[in-house]
Amino acid sequence: MNKKSLLYIFLMVAALILSSCGPAATSTPAATQPSAATQPPAATEAPVVPKVLKIANTATFTTWDPVKSFSTEAAYMGNMYEQLLRINPPGSAEKFTPLLAERWESNADGTVWTFYLRPNVKFHDGEPLTAEAVKMSIEAAQDHGGASFIWWMVDSIEVVDDLTVKFNLSTSAPIDLIASSLYGAWIVSPKALEAAAADPNYFEAGLEAGTGPYMLESYKADQEIVFTRFDDYWGGWQSGQFDKVLVVIVGEAVTQQQMLEGGEVDLVTRMPVENYATFKDNPDYNYYEEPTFFNYVGFFNTLRPPLDNPAVRQALSYAIPYQDIITVGVNGLGTQSRGPVPQGVWPWSDQVNQYTYDLEMARTLLAAAGYPDGGFSLKLTYASENDVEAAFAPLIKDSFAQIGVDVTIEPMLWSQQWALSKSDPANAQDMFLLLYWPTYSDAGSDNLWSMFYYTKKPFFNLSYWNDPTFNALVDEAIAKTVTDPATSQAKYIEAMNLLVDQAPGLFFMDVTYTYVIPKYIEGFEYNLNYPFTQYFFYQLSTTR
C-alpha cells in the first residue's frame, strides 16, 4: 500500500482510540499518598522518641471492610476495632473482658440480651459510641457480613437509650459469646457505615473507623502497614506501651526468622516449623507452645460406594498414621484430635473416642465389609496453598496402599477444591482435607453443626452425611447451651461419639502454635480464642 493510505489508516485508528476516551469514569485513588480518613480528634503531643513495635506478618488484607471481614486481616482488625466484649483465654478467672460494653445480662431463657455500653468512648473519626452505632454495626453484619450467619437468631435490635442495646432473639443463644467473635462483631462508626452503604468499596482504599487503641497511619498494599496510637482511647495509656506499630508483610517463613534473629523485627508470626526448637533454650527469648483451635479434618464422600459403608470408613480410620502426620506435618506441634472439636473449646471432652493406627484392624474390618484386599481407589484433594496438608497427604496415600487402597492425590487451589466439592457431590472428591477453625468459641454450633449437620446445600458438610440421630442431638444441644449447659454438654458428647463411630470424617490433629517473644517485650498473653490476632498491640510494652 502506498504511503498516503498508510498515513490515513494510522490517523483513523488513532482517532478511533482517542474518541473512545472520555473523562475517566472512575478516578483512580492517589497511588502513593497514604489515605487515612480518620484523624485523631485532638492534636497529639508527639512523643520524644516514638516507641515502635515491629512485626513481620504473613497476613494481608483481603478486605478493609470490618463488616465483610472474614479472613486473615483479623490480625489487624482486632487492634483497630473492638467488639462489645472479648472472651478470655480458657482457665481465666473471668470468662469475658468487657470492652465496649461494661456489663450485660440476659433473661432466664436466653432470648433477650441487654448490653450496657461504656460511656465517653469515641471512634477514631470523632463520632461517639452510642447504642445506635452498635445497632447499625450488627445489622450491617447480619445483612452482608462475611460472618453474617452468626447472628441468624437475632430478630431485632432495640436502642433502649443512648448507652443501652437490647437483642431480641428468635431462640435461645449465647449472645455474649457471639458478640465476642473475631468476625462480624466489630463496632463501626455510623458515619463510616453510611458511607459504605453508599459506596461498597468505601473502605478498600485503606480506611478504618473503629474505637480500638491503634489507628491506621499508612498502608502500602502487600508491603507494610503502620499503626499509630489513638490518644483518646478509653483505656488510657501507660509508659512502655508502643506509640507506633510497623507491620511488614513477609510471606516467607525463613525470611521472618532471619528478620527476628537479625533484630529487624521484634515479633514474627510464622517461622519454619523445624526451626522453632532452636529458640527453646535461647536466653534472649521466651518460648511458648500453646494449643489453638485450628484442627485438621478429613471428609469421606459418604455418597459414593464403598465409602457409603460405615464399616469401610471405620477401617480406613484405623489406617491413618496419626502420629506420623503430626511429626511430619507440624513437626510434632499437635495432638491427635478427639472428634472435630478442638481441645480447649466448648464442647470438647476427653470422653470422646479416637482411633489408633492399627493396620491389622483395618484389614480385618475391610475384609468383613467385603473388601478383603482393599481393591478400590480414592481421589483425595487438598489446598495447594497449605504446606502442612501437602506434607501429610502422601503419608495417607502410602498407608492406605498397604491395605490395598489406592489413593490419588490432587492438590488444587483452595477455591477450586471448595468449588469442586459443592458442584456435584456424588462425583466430587472421595476425600477432602481441611484446615478448620470456628468463627467464635463455640465449636458445637460451629464445627459440629457446620461440618456434619445435614443441610440441603452443604455448607461445610463435605462428607454430605445425613444422620437424623446426630442432627437431633446437635439441635437439642444448641438449644440448651444457655439454659442448661450440663445437658447440652452431655448431648454433645453423645453426638461426637456417634460421629467418631460412624466416621463420615477423619479427625487428624489439633494444632499447637509456638510463640517466640524476645525478653524485652512484656505483656504478651496468648488467647486461643483469637487465632488470627496473634498480637494485641495494646497489651505489649517494651523494657528497652
Add this chain to the structure above:
Amino acid sequence: MTAIPALSVEPELQSTRTFRHVLSVIVRDPLSLASTIVIVLFILIAIFAYQVAPYPAEGAGRTNVANTMLAPSAEHILGADRLGRDMLSRVIMGARPALIVPIGVVIFAVLIGAPLGAIAGYKGGWVDEVIMRITDLFLAFPSLLLAMAITSALGRGLQNAAIALIISWWPWYTRLVRGVTISLRERYFVEAAQAIGVRDSVIILRHILPNTISPILVQATVDLGTVILAMGGLAFLGLGTQPPAPDWGLMVSEGRNYILHQWWISTFSGLAIFIVVLAFNLLGDTLRDIFDPRQYR
C-alpha cells in the same frame, strides 16, 4: 551455511556427512565432549531412573518419616528431605520432568513451528501474511510470561506447563525456518525443480526442510537450555509439577525454608539444573561455531 546441494544429490547423504563432521569437532574439543557426555548421561539416568536410583519408591514420592531431614550420610549420599525421602533418588527421578519433558517440548515446538515456517516462506502471499501475523502475536509476549499465563489458565501441573511451553516456543521456529526458506527459495535448484514440475510439497520436504536442519539444531540446542530453565522456573513458582512428584525446580522451592540448616534439599536440585543447562549451552556454542559462526542469535 552448509553447501547447497545440487539437484541430484540426496539431502540425506549431505546430512550424514555433516553429522560425522560435527562429531569429529566435538570429540576434539574437551568442553563439547564433556557437555555431550553429561547430557547423554543425564538422559540415560532419567530413562533408567527406576534402575539407577537407590530408593526409587522414595524418589517417586513415597514417604519415610523416620528419615526426616537427614543430613548427607553413607546410606543417603545427598541427605533426605522433610518427608524423609532420599534426595539422590529424588534428583534422579526429578530428571524426567526437568529434562526429558523439556526435550519433548522442544521437539513438539519444532514439529509444529518448522513446517508452518516452511509453508509461510515458500508460499508467500496471504498464507505467509496470516502465519506471520499469528507468529508475531505470540512472539509479542515474553515467552516465559506467556507460558505462566497459560499454565495459570489451564490449571497447574506438569502436563499443562508442558503444553504452555510448547505454545510459547513454537513461533521461534516458524520465524527461523521461514527466514531460511525465503533465502533458499531464490536458489536455482528450487526454480529448476519448479520448472520441471515437481510438486510443492515434495520440494518443501526434500529440498527445503533438510537444509533447515542445521539452523534448527543449533537453535534447539540453545533453546533446550532456556526451556529447561523455564520449566524449572514454572515448577519453582508452583505452576508446574505438583507435589509429591519429584522435579528439580519444585525441589528448590520445597527446600527454600530450610536453606539455613538443611541446605541439601535445595542445593542439589538447583545444581542439576545448572549443570544440564550449562552442558546444552556449551554444546550449542560449538554447533553454532560449526554451522554459522556469524550468526549471533
Add this chain to the structure above:
Amino acid sequence: MLSKLEFVLRRLLSSIFVLIGVSIITFFLSRVVPTNAAALYIGPKARPEDIERVSKQLGLDQSLPVQYAIYMRDLLHGDLGTSIGTKRPVLTEIIDRAPASLELLFTGMFLAALIGVPLGVLSARWQGKPLDVAARTISIFGVSMPAFYLGLLLQILFFRNLHWLPLAGRVSTDLRFTNPIEPITNFLILDALLTRNWVALKDAVIHIVLPALTLAAYPIGLIARMTRAAMLEVLEQDYIRTARAYGIKDVIITYLYALKNAISPTLTVIGLTVAFALTGTFFVEIIFNWPGLGLFTVRSLLNVDYPAIMGMTLFGATAYVIINLIVDLLQAWIDPRISLK
C-alpha cells in the same frame, strides 16, 4: 526521510494490531480459568448464596463476547479492572509497584552493561588469552544459571556466611523511623540522593546489590558474548588492519573504531535481554521479597486473580512491544543499511 517515516508508521500500526491481538489472547486465557473467581473474592468460608451474589456483582454471568467488550471499553478508559486479591484497581497496583521493579531493572541492566560490555571488549581484544577464557566462563555460567537458584546461593553466601549484605527487602525496617526517605519519585536511591539522605542511600544501595546482581547474571552473560562476537568480527575488517598499519595506538583502535561499529548488534542484544529481565524479576522479587510487579504477578498467578493476571500480562506484553519498537527504531536510525522493508 519519507521512507523512514513510512517505516515508523508501519511499525507503529503493526504494534497496535499486535496489542489488540494480545488483549484478545489475554482475555481468552483469563476466562478459560477453571476456578470460581467469586469464591476467591470472598474468602475461605464463603457460602453458596454469597458466591452467587458476588458472581453477579463481578459480571461473570454474562456471555464471553459481552465480557470482552466491557473489558475493552474499560481498558480504553484506563480501567484495568479490580484485583480480586487486594480489592483495589489493577492500575493502582501497577503504578504503586512499578517504581520498585523499575529501579531493580535499571540497576540490573546498568550493572549488566557495565560489566558485560567491557568483559566482551576485553575478551575480544585478548582473544585466546586467560582473560578471554575467564570472561567466557563467566558469561556462560551467567547464561546457564537459574535465577532463583543464584539468588538463594547469593543469600547463603553474602548474608548467612559472610554477613556482608542484607537478606531481603528494599530498605531495613528501622529506616522509616530513623531516616525516612521522602517519596518524590519512589525510586528510593534517587530520592535518597535528591534529599541528601546519606544513611538511607547507603541502606538502599546495599539492599539492591544482591537482587540486581541476580537479575544481571543472565544479561551479563549474553551481552559479554555478543559484544565479544561483534567485536571479533569488526576487528577483522580491513580498515582496522589499515589503522594498525598506520600505527595508531592499539587502545584507540579497539575502543573507538571497533566499538562504534559493534554497537548495533549490541543494541539488539540489550533489547533481547530486557525481555529476560522482565520475566527474571519474577524470581528475583520472590527470593528477595522485593515489593514490585514481579511479586504481585506471581501471587496473582498462584491465586488465579484473573483481573490482575490480565492486567500484568497486558502490561508486560505492551512493555515488551514498546521496547522492541524502540530498539528497532534505534537500529534504523543508527544504521541506515538495516532493512526498512
